[in-house]
Amino acid sequence: MRKIVLLAAVVVVAAATPDTFAGSGDVAAPRPTSEVTVWPTPREVERLGPDVSVPGEAVVEAGEQISQHTWQIALDALSQAGVLHQKIIRPGGPIDADAFLVRFRTDAAVPAEGYVVDVRDSGVSITSSDEAGAFHGAQTLLRLARPGAIPGVRITDHPSLPVRGIVEGFYGRPWTHAERLDQLRFAAAVKLNAYVYAPKDDPYHRARWADPYPSARLAELGQLADVAASVQIRFTYALAPGTTICYSDPAHLHALAAKIGLLHGAGVRSFALPLDDIEYARWNCPGDLAKYGPPGPAAAARAQTDLLNRVQRDVLAGLDGVAPLQTVPTEYSDVADSPYKKAFRENLDERVVLMWTGTAIVPAAITADEAAAAGAVWGRKPLVWDNYPVNDYPDAAGRLLLGPYTGRAAGMGVTGVLSNPMNQACASRGALFGLADFAWNDTAYDPDRALRAHASSLAGGDQRETEALLAFFDLNTRRSPVLARKISDFQIAWNSGDRHRAVAGLRAYAVTIADAPKLIRDECFAREARVWLDATERWGRALLAALDGLDGDRARFAESAKLVAEAGTAVKVGDGVLDRFLALTPGL
Template structure:
């Protein structure tokens, strides 16, 4: 495919609300009831992303000061202890004393207890508060922040990942030396949530991958599928072992993934040259898997996308399976996948079921190929699907149900957004919201992953939406997640590089203006599934109505304010946003500089016209046209994307208005 994107959604049972702005229809299926939490004095709580299953205020905030004890049991991973300790220190603790359960630190002003939901560290406190016992489901946790005379924070979880996610939620409840008095009962609605590096063009660098894995830990994403199309050892040279230097980088990524509770899924794409009936090729495939299994990988994927079934790669396959066809290709792939599942996966301890990208990876239509796989593929093999098209306009419950019937199993969504490696995405930075994925899809899919852009840091905008959606699809709100991405990129991070809890409001606003200019999201034929610059379009429509209605002063004042916001956004982003995001976005920021100047010049021209100064108006319109021409000459970074060309943003909105404004 031009680009593969997968979003894994899996059932975990949550209740949902109505349809949020930009989202899909409300779920039609029944979900398990929302946990009932004890309630204290009401007050606003900070937004937590991903949205928890259940969260409300249970009492006063907790002050973090002086000496704090951090009580941990054996379930808690060292990296989680480190995260909790740094969080408390940054929040205001003069000293954090880490200890095992037992005698408490007498002069501690706050006790933080994290560990096994049923262990002595957590269970009694949660039960005394009237909390339901934390779920036994993987990655679930319960959190309680108790203010008052005895300040106490308790996190109980089902496993080490759940403990870590509880601390990540605690991070987002912290502001200005206080932790909000919240109660949370939480678990993911999908067991597989993350990204697949499956695009064409320049692969991510090692540093970008390490940064992504840290981001997944922040956002409770647990899956990274390593499948870069332009890694020769993934595809063309799949039989050959990775050279020592490249293998060393893989080992570093495997370790970083584990440290962030992310499943490093190793994908191999042998379809361009494999001989299905040759035992040597099957052995080579399993040998490649064995090498990374020995390095710690327990999740594997075989990608058979973007190949043809109109010819075989060897004469042996023609003898065994007959003439090339959909049916014979399906049979050959079934034999390969079943062999790998039974001979490798089932004989290697702790290995997850094999994942598979089929040659027919989209739509809901039956075929001889799908029939062969439906009838014979091992039931444990996880099959990926991109929706009703390679780049779908939406993903609905009905789509997932129909596709599941055709394939005979729940499917794992490979969502081709925000990938920008196909012709219609040329010149675009896709930072619109993650939208038009229907609430409740977790009940009909086995998981969801997003295929990102070559621009790794800029992909975090859509990845934040995917994280929010796949954690709690029933309550998903695209606009809420979109703003959360801006807040994260504006400083709401907690890392070794930038410890802190607050996003800079001016930077958030600038990012949202910039995101709007780059809202347009095309399907494969170039038509939009998300239209261009909706907020800018709203402002222009408002201007036109006021201008034509005779209130020209109000029209110019309103449009000038937003034009100034556009013109000022690039500098605000360069000064205050994540440095990697700024680097990824630089060509689009340069274009925004010029388009903002063009819009301001046009407003000046209209102002001059309103004042009866037509020569001044014409001069300003000419100045605007020059800025617009220069903006149109800015190009994407050579070699970074599969598709190269002029930078495009807000086209069909801003350029049209600038052309038409001199005639108003």
């Protein structure tokens, strides 16, 4: 991922700046255009005129409410467009007559996190109602700018979902501090705004929840919170006491409060108490039996909501600048009413945000009706904890999950969506890119288009590497749909008697597969995917050898079988499609 300094600025000479969110009519009527590509997909892009040539000098006008991290992005955009001399001024400051002006403006009519970027000969304006919108508008300007010019467009935009982000909630090796910082940079670039820290195998998150972090680790968490805030992302620390907590013991509430207090002192301003993946058919102490009665779903819900309410009302209420508490209930993956859910919705403080995974732990789809049912059964709109592309469960063993983000309905009516990624941070970004595009503009979302855009970005725009990445992504998508279609085309041609066309048609794609590992150059992605890339090369060569066999050199079938054996089965690549086809080829 290309790292950038995250700052921004806005526009224009006052007469050319839109006065309202809808824009002003000081030029000929703008026309919609699809020629400008910005990610996530904006709601409205209008062509105002030809591309704007940017002079060698520019001024960014930004009020005190615009952070340095925002206006710096505007400076980066100007540099990208070829501006050699730039300066920042406050509103009303001196402006050279020949300077190109980028002005940040405030308009309360702009929706939360929304913006209007307006590019004209006289300059650029970025209009928003809040700092997050100004930041997102500056990011859009950065993506518009190209050497020598900025497209003469107006982009009017705001997100579909209030919460869009990442929950680092998987089992296995947690991400490193450096990986988290890099993921925050990526998340900011695609307009995500939430990061929940909840790695199951951080002992201080779960197994040793009551123990304070060592000072170095605490400082790292504080840095994550600070960096996240600087790029308009809310960093939430999740503390998971459910495996050992005694709900009725005041000492345990005190331990929770102390841990939260330490984290607040380090800079964390949002907290979660997840109660997932625990046993509620037993208590952890005799006191809970005495207070709540025999263990069971309803009793567990009463104990859990007592705890959550006390943390919300008594612990967080005493801390400055803290967001409402978040939680994951123990019954988190269905919409069937139950004694547990009934007690939970009747007792839980209305401020607490509740996460839900859909109608399964790893659902193939989440529909608007299912989301509405979840809202009804829990008594509040859920925040979706989306278990894709996480690969920490048995059915995903040996897999990278690189397919597009799909199956989530537009207009779900939820609080937001958080992706639970893979242990492989960089390899998770294809799904995160798709989630960001979906959550920003769900009605315009196209999974395949988003995945191609991510591949192109990863490849630096190189077409051959982009195609190599897409072929590799497909091999690491359930049922490899692109390869499956090409094999189907092969079978149709083969069965029709046109065997030369059948082999030639599939061979071109086999070359793409076999060559992909040496074409994929992104250092982080290639490092994380290395064993899958090595296996892909063997499978691609095996497919080429099998096609040679079908073309008449039957001795090549033995080489194909040898390469398949070398690839092995521990690492899954194109399984259920490529392996089955190769097993059939000698008999065709």
